[in-house]
Amino acid sequence: MKIGIFGTGVVGQTIAGALEGKGHEVMIGTRDPAATQARAAEANARGKTFPDWHREHPAVKLGTFADAARFGEVVVNATSGNGALPALEGAGADALGEKILLDISNPLDFSKGFPPTLTVCNTDSLAEQLQRAYPRVRLVKTLNTTTAALMVNPAAIGGGDHTMFVAGNDAEAKAKVNGWLGEWFGWRDVIDLGDVSNARGLEMLLPLWVRLYGAQGSPMFNFKIVR
Ligand SMILES: NC(=O)c1ccc[n+]([C@@H]2O[C@H](COP(=O)([O-])OP(=O)(O)OC[C@H]3O[C@@H](n4cnc5c(N)ncnc54)[C@H](OP(=O)(O)O)[C@@H]3O)[C@@H](O)[C@H]2O)c1
Numbered sequence: 372m373k374i375g376i377f378g379t380g381v382v383g384q385t386i387a388g389a390l391e392g393k394g395h396e397v398m399i400g401t402r403d404p405a406a407t408q409a410r411a412a413e414a415n416a417r418g419k420t421f422p423d424w425h426r427e428h429p430a431v432k433l434g435t436f437a438d439a440a441r442f443g444e445v446v447v448n449a450t451s452g453n454g455a456l457p458a459l460e461g462a463g464a465d466a467l468g469e470k471i472l473l474d475i476s477n478p479l480d481f482s483k484g485f486p487p488t489l490t491v492c493n494t495d496s497l498a499e500q501l502q503r504a505y506p507r508v509r510l511v512k513t514l515n516t517t518t519a520a521l522m523v524n525p526a527a528i529g530g531g532d533h534t535m536f537v538a539g540n541d542a543e544a545k546a547k548v549n550g551w552l553g554e555w556f557g558w559r560d561v562i563d564l565g566d567v568s569n570a571r572g573l574e575m576l577l578p579l580w581v582r583l584y585g586a587q588g589s590p591m592f593n594f595k596i597v598r
Contacts, residue, residue: 373567375400375410375443376502377436377458379407379421382449388424389523390515391556399433402461402553407433445471445551451495452478452490458545459505469507471544474498474570475514475522477577486581490575498570502527502540509544513537513552518590523556524595533595534560538569562596 374390379402387397399405400559401421412423440446440462450458455476459467478485478497491497498512510584514522516536523530535558537545545563549585552558564572576594584590 372395373442373444374398375439375441375445376447376449376455377462378447378449378453380449382522384419384421384424384428384451385449385519385523386447386475388554389427391428391431393522396432396436396442397430398439398442398456400434400436400462402436402458403435404433404435404438431462437463437466437470440466440470443470445473447473448501449475452480455497455501456504459501461497464505464507466506467505469509471516471541471547472501472505472508472510474510474512476500477515477574481575486578486585489577492575494571496568496570498538498569498572498574500557502567508569509539509541511537511539511541511544511548511550512567512573514575516576519592521591521593525556525558527594528591529595531557531559533593534562534575536562536564536569538564538567538573540567541573550563 373396375398376387379401389397391397391493407421410420436458448455476497478490480490481487498510502510518547537548539545549561552561
């Protein structure tokens with residue numbers, strides 16, 4: 372499958388690497404591909420610099436957000452919260468069309484330090500803002516509640532026996548994403564919460580998630596719904 376991924380950070384790199392490893396054709400989208408390829412000396416505490424990572428994954432293509440949206444049969448949004456709407460604007464409604472958009476982004480504001488606050492919550496969510504701005508896109512909120520390494524390898528902890536969520540308005544898109552989460556990454560327990568307004572709860576898990584990270588001293592944990 373051809374997959375477009377918005378985002379050059381640790382999430383974009385991790386998802387792209389895992390999908391490339393499964394034999395998919397992947398293009399990463401960024402604001403300025405030439406500038407992104409020239410980031411050799413830029414410090415990135417949470418992952419490799421993009422050029423270092425890209426040298427290890429030469430088959431992954433790099434383009435603009437519009438290039439990646441046109442390339443992908445399905446598109447993944449792994450931009451920062453404040454970059455999500457600009458990234459979709461960069462891609463444009465025509466390139467996005469009615470494609471399925473896996474939205475992993477969180478509306479975190481680190482401008483006042485740690486812990487971050489949410490730029491939108493309670494009565495709205497980033498996913499809803501994106502869906503309202505691009506009503507034809509079939510947005511599915513998922514993977515935003517766990518760290519990048521576990522998104523693509525849930526078996527790394529607890530034998531993979533923990534929970535992922537999906538939320539979105541399009542039942543067929545969610546069913547496909549549910550299947551891909553299993554096929555691509557090995558997720559076995561995926562809960563469909565309902566329409567896109569359920570992204571509010573998924574994004575509002577982040578204040579808890581960042582505190583758990585602090586308490587545990589590691590991001591290698593996840594939520595498990597015990598019935
Ligand atoms: N890190 C994790 O383990 C984790 C776990 C769960 C969810 N998430 C969520 O996943 C998303 C990605 O996280 P990350 O740590 O990989 O990367 P990040 O540093 O949060 O985001 C990097 C990406 O955001 C884009 N971006 C930033 N500002 C932008 C703007 N004004 N306009 C357009 N694009 C902009 C950057 O574009 P350029 O390429 O052009 O610089 C880059 O591709 C975030 O929303 C985060 O909350 C992360």
